[in-house]
Amino acid sequence: MTTMSESRMRLHFLSLVLLCCVSPSSSFTFKYDYSSFVACGPHQSQALTEFMNEFDSSHCNLSDPFNGVWCDNSTGAVTKLRLSDCLSGTLKPNSSLFRLHHLRFLVLIDNNFISSSLPSEFGSLNRLEVLNLSNNSFVSHVPSSFNNLSFLLLFDLSHNELTGSFPLVRNLTKLSLLKISNNHLSGALNPSCSLFELPHLRYLDLEYNNFSSSFSSEFGNLNRLEVLSLSSNDFFGQVPPTVSNLTSLTELYLHHDQLTGSFPRLQNLTMLSVLHLNDNHFSGTIPSSLVNMPFLSDLDLRVNDFTGSIGFPNSSTPSRLEYLYLGQNHFEGKIIEPISKLTNLKILELAFLNTSYPIDISFSSSLKSLMHLDLSGNSISSDSLGSKSVIPTNLEILLLPGCGIIELPNILKKLEKLEFIDFSDNRIKGKIPEWLWNLPRLTSVFVPNNSITGFKGPMDVLVNSSLKNLDIEKNCFEGAIPILPLSINFFEASYNRFTGSIPLSICNYRSLTLLKLSNNNLTGPIPQCLSNLTAVSLRKNNLEGNIPEAFYTGASLQTLDVGHNLLTGKLPRSLLNCSSLELLVVDHNRIKDTFPFWLKALPNLQVLILSSNKFYGSISPPGRGPLGFPELRIFEISDNKFTGSLPTSYFVNWKATSLTMNEDGGLYMEYIKFTSSRLYYNSLEVIDLQYKGLRMEQERVLTSYAAIDISGNRIEGQIPESIGLLKALIAFNFSNNFFTGHIPLSLANLKKLESLDLSRNQLSGTIPSGLGTLSFLAYINVSHNHLKGEIPQGTQITGQPKSSFEGNAGLCGLPLQETCFGTIAPPTRQPSEEDEEVLNWKGVAIGYGVGVLFGLAIMQVIASYKPEWLVKIIGPNKRRN
Incomplete structure (x- = not known):
């Protein structure tokens, strides 16, 4: 290759073994024969150079031995190309890539092909045997030209944004591996689907798409399959008996679908090592032969309607099961005894079994290899938690939330490998024993929602522990905040009775990322040193002083909630450094400042709550255009001293205009994801929201929640018609202001609206009849305005109390007693589709x-x-x- 080309890509590779897998692991190995590289011909070198110049390739990691190019020994033509996490830009149809007609191996993964559709020109590379385009953000459908790649052995389009139906692959008869998982493909897989004409297919992964059809019996034609994943789609109905034809299967993933019927006929699948049927609607009993399958090691049957028991392992051929998940079924008989015979188990999940008897935890004593035990939501026999009980000493994770436990069991003393314990939602009283912190590997302790009053031992009892994550929320802890170990990463102590100031020793916790001390009795200032945190919640204490400028020197902060304190001063401008900030809550303080238009520079801000402070001045931006804040979903600035009027375009370009915000289950404010070992712990902010006339504290921001509350200010002028663009809006409160003019007709476009409060303004005209068509509108209040005419009739409106309409001398009709005497009220046209x-x-x-x-x-x-x-x-x- 030329010197110029050598400066752009490395021409030295090890021979490759391409391993493709599905979670958690795969035994499927695809081997490819690689010849040694030689110098590439000048025309090929020029095409490669031009291809690299089409993109920003400054992030290419050319020290990665798998990135680069191979050329044919005799011709010098490029035959193999791999570029991972290298390219940023648009892959265009006229790209120089498509001049490399001799390519047999092409891997472009983890790149950033901005707004790129899959070019149909890939179909011209008809010598390809391996094509991997995974994780590139490709959009649109898969072109039919890919069906020209008749030599393909491996084809991977996973982790993109592809849409449309299943791609045409009828001519890819040599295909051994096909991955199109984690896209948005949809439609049915019927018997005529070209998928079922691939006789050599060994690995098929369609998971995390939107396919919706019955489980076709034609899958039985793919009798060379070793790995099959159809999980996380909408496949429904029964698993056909033809699945028993797949005798080479080693892994079968059918979880998170809509499958029904009895347990599938899998007795012929003697090579099966992984079987996931969880989160479906299977019913009936589990075949007794299942645990005796010779290679089965990973079995997940959670969240179904199975009853009965599981079979006993055959004594002559002990079960190989290592991972067993049976929780949230409807087992009626005792299943513990056969499970105690599965001596190779490493992970056992039996959460929420719905059994009618307490579980004796000592059943696990025979499971010498057990590392992870989950008995959440079951009744645990108190005798089995005594100091004389025996449980596996290899346990690393023990989950016993909601089990009716009254004290931390002494048997934990023997578990020197224990890393993670969860005893939340029990009835534990008194103090946490000192011996717990002597466990040498214990990193995570979760005991929220109990009646614990403190820690036994001195104030620094935790200091020398290995603790990283501690959750003691919703207990009865008193006194000062404890001195924590320097290794602490996550500390949740909300809803207790802690007093005093936040200790300055917290400044020494360099690993701390999440701090939640809300709903205590803390006083004093906020420390100046909390700069590297991801989430801070100090709400509902008695903290004083300013919000410190030095608090926000890093970009990692996502959540800041200091509401319901005694804070004064202004919002610190250093918040502009927090580019990851999603939630900012400072309500119910004494902050005196103008509206923070400068916060619109934060690209991820979704929740802004400034209510009940001393903010003042206009909330209209200079130039009186749209407010900005494109990601904003919750906007509460009520009970301040804001003035001025709102331009008609005020709500243009808000994220809440997106109809898709609600189509996938809506906005679920999951602000913190904390990972410890193998587990995730979600911490969702508590927010006070004015909703349906009441102020309620929400422990979790409501699914699909988008809200605006500017009530209790001095804002005048007309309500902007652009409010009708916010299609996802659930709650809208403009009450107690000086708004004039008519109620916007565009409110009828807010089909998801549940709460509307326009009371105590100076609105005139009629109530738009379109409000009567809002089927989710459960609360409406337009009282104390200057409205006239007949109240629109509709189930949601006529069911409101009279108080929602009183104080409008010109209104008549139900639910008011004043009738309209048969007169025709002025027309209240609702917006048309054209509007x-x-x-x-x-x-x-x-x-x-x-x-x-x-x-x-x-x-x-x-x-x-x-x-x-x-x-x-x-x-x-x-x-x-």
Whole structure:
């Protein structure tokens, strides 16, 4: 290769063995024969150089021995190319890549192909035997031209954003491995699907897509399969008996689907080592022969409707099961005795078994290899937790939440390998014994929601422990915050009775990432040193002073909640350094400042709550355009002294305009994900929300929750019609202000709205009839305005109390006693589909300058109707030359 090319890519590789796997592991190995490299021909070198120049390749890790290029011994043509985590840019159809017609091996993984569809030109590389394009953010569908790659042995499109139906692969008859998992493919896999015409297929992974069909009996045709994953789709119905044809299967993943019926017929699958059927609707009993399958080591049957018991292992051929998950079924008989015979178990999960008898934990004493035991949600026999009881000494993780336990069992003293314990939601009283902290490997202790009053021993009893994660939330701890070990990473102590100030020793905890001390009786200032944290919650204490500037010197902070304290001063401008900030809550303090328009520079801010402070001035940005804050979903600034009016375009370009925000289950504010060993612990912020006329403390921000509350200020003028763009809005409160004009017609577009409060303003006109069509509207209050006419009739409105409409002298109709005497109320037209299209267009037009020009052209077509509020945003029509 030329010197110039050598500067861009490394021409030295080890021979490769490409191992493709599905979670948790795979025995499937794909081997490929690699010849030694030689110098590449000049034309090929030029094509490669041009290809690299099409992208930003400054992040290429060319020290990785697997990145680079191989060329053919005799011709010098490029035959193998691998670039991982190298390229950033758009892969275009005219890319120089598609001039490398001799490629047999092409691996482009973990790149950043921005807004790139899969080019159909890949189909011209018809000598390819290995094609791996995984984890590149490719969008759109899979072109039919890929069906031209008839020599393909391995084809991987996993972890992209691909849509459409199952790709055409009929001509890929040599294919041995096919992975298209973690995309958005949909539709049915019917008997005519080209998938079932691949006779050599050994590895098939379709998991995490949107396929929806019955489990086709045609899968039985793929009788060379060794690994099959159809999990996390919408496959439904029974598993057909033809699955028993797949006698080479070693791993079968059918979890997180909608499968029903009895246990599948798997008796012929004697090579099976991994079987995951969890999170379906299987019922009936588990075959007694299952645990005697000769190679089965990983069995997951959780969250189904299985009853009965499991079979006893055959004494002549002991079970090889190492991982067994049976929780959340409906076992009626005793299943503990046969499980105690599975002596090779390493992980055992029996959570929420719904059995009618307490479990004697000593059954596990025979499981000498057991490292992970989960008995969550079961009743545990108190006798089995005594000091004379025996449980496996190899235990590393012990999960006993919700088991009715009244004290930390002494048997823990013997578990010197113990790393993680969870005794949450029990009835433990008194103090945590001192011996617990002497366990040499203990890193994580979770005991929330008990009645524990403190720690036995001196104040520094924890200092020399190996503790990294401690959760003592919702107990009865008193006195000062304990002195923690320097290794602490996660400390959750909310909802206790701690007093005094936050100790300055906390500044020494360099590993601390999450600190939650809310709902205690702490006083004094916030320490100046908490700069490297991911989440801080100090709400509902009696903390004083300013929010310190030095608090926010790093970019890792995601959650900051200091609401309900006695804080004064201004919001620290150093918050601009917190580029990862998602939630900022400072409500119910004494902060005196203007509205923080500067926070819109934070790209991830989703929740902003400033309520009940001394904020003042206008909340309209300079230039009176849209507010900004594109990711904002919860916006509460109630009970301050904000003034001024809102421009019509105020709510344009908010993230809450996205209809897709709710389609996948909605906004679930999961702010902190903490990982310890093999487990995840989710900490979701507590927020006070004004909802349906009541202020409620939400321990978890509601699914699909998007809310705006600017009540209790001095804001005047009209309510912006652009509010109708916020399609995901659940709660909307503009009460106790000085708003005038009409209630926006566009409110009828908020199909998910549940709570609407416009009371105590100076609104006039009629109530839009479109509000009567909002099927989720459970609370409405328009009292104490100047409204007139008939109250729209609809189930959601007529069911409201009279107080929701009183104080409007001109209103009549139910639920008020005043009748309309048969007169025709002024018309209250609801927005048409045309209006909605204009609203949707406007959201784009304001956000993008080019969209304005396009929108003006559209307006020429729909000039028959142009609402007054839209004219105010974009101006009258102008003729283009």
